[in-house]
Amino acid sequence: MSTATVAYLGARLIDPASGLDTHGDLLTVGEKIADLGPGLFTGGAPEGAEVVRCAGAVLCPGLVDMRVFVGEPGFEHMETLKSASRAAAAGGVTSFASMPNTDPVIDDVSLVEFVERRAREVGLVHVHPMAALTKGLQGKQMTELGLLKKGGAVGFTDGDRAVGDAQLMRRAMSYATRFDGLIVQHAEEPALSRDGAMNEGVVSARLGLPGIPATAEVILVERDLRLAALTGARYHVALVSCASALEAIAGAKARGLPVSCAVSPHHLLLTEEDVGNYRTFFKVSPPLRTEADRRAMIQGLANGTIDAIVSSHNPQDQESKRRPFGQAAFGAVGLETLLAAALDLHHGGQVDLSVLLRALTARPAELLGLPVGRLARGAPADLVLIDLDRDWTVDPGRLRSKSKNTPFEGRIFRGAVLRTISGGRTVFVREET
Amino acid sequence: MQPAAAHAGLDFPHRHLLGIEALSAAEIGALLDLADRYVGHNRQIDKKLDLLRGRTQINLFFEASTRTQSSFELAGKRLGADVMNMAVSSSAIKKGETLLDTAMTLNAMHPDLLVVRHGESGAVELLAQKVDCAVINAGDGSHEHPTQALLDALTIRRRRGRLDGLLVAICGDILHSRVARSNIRLLTIMGAQVRLVAPPTLLPGAVQTWPVEVFHDMRAGLADCDIVMMLRLQTERMQGAFVPSIREYFYFYGLDEEKLAVAKPDALIMHPGPMNRGVEIDSAVADDINRSVIREQVEMGVAVRMAVLDALSHHLSNRPRVPV
Numbered sequence: 216m217s218t219a220t221v222a223y224l225g226a227r228l229i230d231p232a233s234g235l236d237t238h239g240d241l242l243t244v245g246e247k248i249a250d251l252g253p254g255l256f257t258g259g260a261p262e263g264a265e266v267v268r269c270a271g272a273v274l275c276p277g278l279v280d281m282r283v284f285v286g287e288p289g290f291e292h293m294e295t296l297k298s299a300s301r302a303a304a305a306g307g308v309t310s311f312a313s314m315p316n317t318d319p320v321i322d323d324v325s326l327v328e329f330v331e332r333r334a335r336e337v338g339l340v341h342v343h344p345m346a347a348l349t350k351g352l353q354g355k356q357m358t359e360l361g362l363l364k365k366g367g368a369v370g371f372t373d374g375d376r377a378v379g380d381a382q383l384m385r386r387a388m389s390y391a392t393r394f395d396g397l398i399v400q401h402a403e404e405p406a407l408s409r410d411g412a413m414n415e416g417v418v419s420a421r422l423g424l425p426g427i428p429a430t431a432e433v434i435l436v437e438r439d440l441r442l443a444a445l446t447g448a449r450y451h452v453a454l455v456s457c458a459s460a461l462e463a464i465a466g467a468k469a470r471g472l473p474v475s476c477a478v479s480p481h482h483l484l485l486t487e488e489d490v491g492n493y494r495t496f497f498k499v500s501p502p503l504r505t506e507a508d509r510r511a512m513i514q515g516l517a518n519g520t521i522d523a524i525v526s527s528h529n530p531q532d533q534e535s536k537r538r539p540f541g542q543a544a545f546g547a548v549g550l551e552t553l554l555a556a557a558l559d560l561h562h563g564g565q566v567d568l569s570v571l572l573r574a575l576t577a578r579p580a581e582l583l584g585l586p587v588g589r590l591a592r593g594a595p596a597d598l599v600l601i602d603l604d605r606d607w608t609v610d611p612g613r614l615r616s617k618s619k620n621t622p623f624e625g626r627i628f629r630g631a632v633l634r635t636i637s638g639g640r641t642v643f644v645r646e647e648t
Numbered sequence: 649m650q651p652a653a654a655h656a657g658l659d660f661p662h663r664h665l666l667g668i669e670a671l672s673a674a675e676i677g678a679l680l681d682l683a684d685r686y687v688g689h690n691r692q693i694d695k696k697l698d699l700l701r702g703r704t705q706i707n708l709f710f711e712a713s714t715r716t717q718s719s720f721e722l723a724g725k726r727l728g729a730d731v732m733n734m735a736v737s738s739s740a741i742k743k744g745e746t747l748l749d750t751a752m753t754l755n756a757m758h759p760d761l762l763v764v765r766h767g768e769s770g771a772v773e774l775l776a777q778k779v780d781c782a783v784i785n786a787g788d789g790s791h792e793h794p795t796q797a798l799l800d801a802l803t804i805r806r807r808r809g810r811l812d813g814l815l816v817a818i819c820g821d822i823l824h825s826r827v828a829r830s831n832i833r834l835l836t837i838m839g840a841q842v843r844l845v846a847p848p849t850l851l852p853g854a855v856q857t858w859p860v861e862v863f864h865d866m867r868a869g870l871a872d873c874d875i876v877m878m879l880r881l882q883t884e885r886m887q888g889a890f891v892p893s894i895r896e897y898f899y900f901y902g903l904d905e906e907k908l909a910v911a912k913p914d915a916l917i918m919h920p921g922p923m924n925r926g927v928e929i930d931s932a933v934a935d936d937i938n939r940s941v942i943r944e945q946v947e948m949g950v951a952v953r954m955a956v957l958d959a960l961s962h963h964l965s966n967r968p969r970v971p972v
Contacts, residue, residue: 415853415854416853416854417854417857419852419854420852420853420854420855420857420858421829421854422769422770422791423769423788423789423790423791423792423824423826423829424769424770424789424790424791426852426853428853492770492773493769493770493773493774534746537746537748537774538746538747538748538774539747539766539768539769539770539771539774539789540768540769540770541768541769541770541789542768
């Protein structure tokens with residue numbers, strides 16, 4: 216085990232879990248945070264320590280992303296664990312949950328172990344597999360939830376597929392309570408969303424595209440919240456996109472149910488209008504909704520109804536995207552723009568920085584049961600150093616991800632990752648531009 | 649007569665015709681004026697012109713079509729183009745050939761004009777971004793079918809002398825209809841008043857944001873209309889999916905003498921074809937020579953497509969000089 220000592224000098228230390236926000240220093244020894252606080256190195260950095268001068272940049276816990284589609288095994292031409300890990304490191308993400316939508320599907324303990332082993336071989340950031348909730352993502356038969364959890368699965372989900380069968384969902388939830396498993400749902404009533412290509416509304420009517428009504432999301436969220444109440448399961452809506460679904464979740468939380476939800480930057484910054492004339496890079500699932508919905512997402516984030524911001528990183532190659540809109544694949548990459556996109560709300564004065572960072576670190580770590588996401592003595596040395604005010608332009612050609620399907624092409628973001636530290640080791644340093 | 653010569657001043661700034669949405673009232677008016685001249689031209693014995701001599705027109709149809717494809721073929725040939733029909737079988741697509749592979753193949757053939765029909769909304773626009781020639785949308789999914797709207801407008805204008813102020817009812821499967829979307833746009837731009845008549849399941853949810861009046865009761869919708877435009881209802885959409893049965897659909901939304909009686913006495917009946925007699929339209933009404941202009945629409949189709957090819961040819965590189 217590494218015992219390298221690194222001294223981070225003169226940073227703005229932010230720990231959203233404890234509310235700490237102070238100018239100070241931080242020391243890591245090996246894979247842990249050894250100490251932190253104001254004036255830690257007034258007598259000089261410890262002998263033999265590597266020194267990183269932070270010049271007032273924000274030093275906070277590395278980001279924890281609950282929703283990343285990888286592509287390995289089976290779709291390595293779109294993304295591998297290595298390219299996804301590099302993208303994560305560049306985005307300040309030190310832990311992510313990988314989705315089971317691979318070939319083969321991650322629905323067996325040996326496959327969970329395969330993903331963990333491959334990620335360890337890459338050795339950049341921590342990858343925690345979520346396992347399939349149903350065998351082969353077929354929505355018919357429960358997977359071995361208990362064994363999968365024991366093997367390291369941090370949650371159970373059919374990824375970008377909804378579990379439509381209420382009986383199956385009820386039993387999976389009920390069974391998962393035995394070991395406090397997290398049930399993650401892509402909330403979209405299949406019968407209402409099937410064949411849909413974008414949000415049902417003014418734009419879909421104009422373009423002549425089959426729509427996915429917001430009602431499809433609300434119906435499944437409301438059903439699942441009832442089942443969560445019935446079973447007591449920990450239930451998480453993978454991505455919330457419409458105001459009415461958020462309302463339902465807020466109601467359930469007010470009743471004390473152990474439910475949670477996440478949002479993606481796409482639904483915080485973009486709307487159905489961005490689809491314009493069939494721009495397939497804006498085809499995501501759930502679909503981009505209306506401006507009113509977008510505002511509701513921001514408000515939900517600010518008031519704590521939304522627990523986490525996730526990249527919903529979903530790499531798709533040209534073949535899958537350069538198609539007529541109805542035939543194009545859903546999904547957008549997002550690991551490398553996650554933080555910058557979230558910071559847009561900080562700069563716009565819409566959401567407090569500490570609230571944003573909490574939704575990117577401590578809260579998702581808590582939901583996944585990971586010991587990361589905080590700045591504290593003895594906590595894992597997973598850190599990110601951020602220049603809140605550095606402008607940069609999204610250039611798909613420079614993304615580390617193998618797939619370049621970003622809806623933010625050409626967008627100028629304010630706020631950049633300067634350095635990412637995973638397990639005490641620097642895994643990314645921003646090149647000066 | 650050389651219709652092309654008469655429009656030396658035609659101002660049509662578009663490289664492609666992808667939809668009605670991008671057109672102004674003046675541009676639509678100019679296209680209709682030009683098409684009007686081609687109607688006269690087409691009734692002559694010698695119909696051959698050399699406006700497009702040396703030009704290659706490819707009709708690329710991903711969806712089978714008899715009348716639209718033959719109409720474009722005739723239009724191109726009458727203007728002197730070399731016309732090739734390419735039917736892209738669904739098997740080629742199943743083999744994995746994408747639309748963009750097709751575009752690359754086409755570019756290598758150096759066509760000047762490409763007429764495209766595709767089952768997916770937006771597919772023609774996508775293709776237009778990737779090919780080097782002028783592209784005409786001959787129908788994309790449920791999006792647009794601009795030449796159909798133009799030929800409908802020409803038919804109406806020749807019969808009524810204007811579009812402005814007319815009351816037009818469009819009846820049937822609005823939700824899936826590209827003909828409806830193009831017609832609603834065109835008629836609205838040209839100052840006509842549009843009514844939609846359909847069951848709620850065959851209307852888009854956002855229809856209330858459109859500049860139209862919506863009716864679920866056909867008699868109420870047809871009252872005092874100048875024009876009754878029927879749409880084709882795909883049979884696969886009638887078996888309980890969108891409406892309960894053909895019988896029920898015809899009872900409430902089929903055009904027959906009785907429902908037509910509430911429209912203006914000289915109301916015109918239109919249909920883009922092919923008709924499902926006994927489903928959306930009664931045979932007696934469809935064949936009423938005093939009111940049905942369905943055959944006339946076919947004639948206007950060729951003229952409109954000639955006008956469109958003519959207008960777009962002005963932006964082709966090295967355009968041969970048109971004798972003035």
